[in-house]
Amino acid sequence: MPTKQNKLLASAEDAEHAFYDAIGRADLESLMALWAEDEEIVCIHPGAPRLQGHAAIRASWEMIFERGPVHIHPRNLHVTHNMMCSVHSVIEEVNAPDDANWQEAHILATNVYLKTPQGWRIVMHHASIAPGKPADQNLANGSVLH
Numbered sequence: 260m261p262t263k264q265n266k267l268l269a270s271a272e273d274a275e276h277a278f279y280d281a282i283g284r285a286d287l288e289s290l291m292a293l294w295a296e297d298e299e300i301v302c303i304h305p306g307a308p309r310l311q312g313h314a315a316i317r318a319s320w321e322m323i324f325e326r327g328p329v330h331i332h333p334r335n336l337h338v339t340h341n342m343m344c345s346v347h348s349v350i351e352e353v354n355a356p357d358d359a360n361w362q363e364a365h366i367l368a369t370n371v372y373l374k375t376p377q378g379w380r381i382v383m384h385h386a387s388i389a390p391g392k393p394a395d396q397n398l399a400n401g402s403v404l405h
Contacts, residue, residue: 268293271338271345271372274379278370279331283325291317295373295380305366321385330354333368345372345379350389365389 262299268274274293281290291313294300298312310316323329334351339347350405371383 267378268380269378271340271347271374271379273346273382274372275333275370277324278384279379282329282331285328287317287320287324292301293381295375295382296377297382300381301385303385303387305386305388331366343374346370349370351386 263305268277278293284331294313294316300312301311302316310319315335332352334352335350338345339350347370348405351368353364353366365391366386368384368386370381372379373382
């Protein structure tokens with residue numbers, strides 16, 4: 260069941276900032292309040308099956324947060340949008356938690372936001388492990404080196 264979002268998010272960028280902030284605080288209630296009030300919402304974690312609907316998505320984040328916050332820094336943002344929908348493609352840099360066995364991770368993620376009467380809400384988060392090291396920032400922005 261969806262939770263109620265108290266704050267009206269004015270842009271997809273605001274929703275994305277709130278999304279990563281909630282993950283960084285392991286704040287399940289705030290995170291779930293960012294999702295659209297629609298059972299067709301989808302979340303795909305790296306190497307995991309597709310989850311659909313609030314109950315499945317909530318359960319997955321609850322399991323992730325059992326180990327505490329996840330510190331993710333989205334970078335190399337590429338946005339495609341219109342008045343009602345915004346698609347964000349990012350590289351997520353996942354910072355090492357306090358775990359000696361942790362290895363650096365870069366995740367390719369696509370976040371889809373929809374403008375609703377309640378403000379901008381997330382309808383899809385799809386993440387997969389990036390092969391190798393992420394592209395140089397200059398190359399990712401279209402610069403050519405000679």
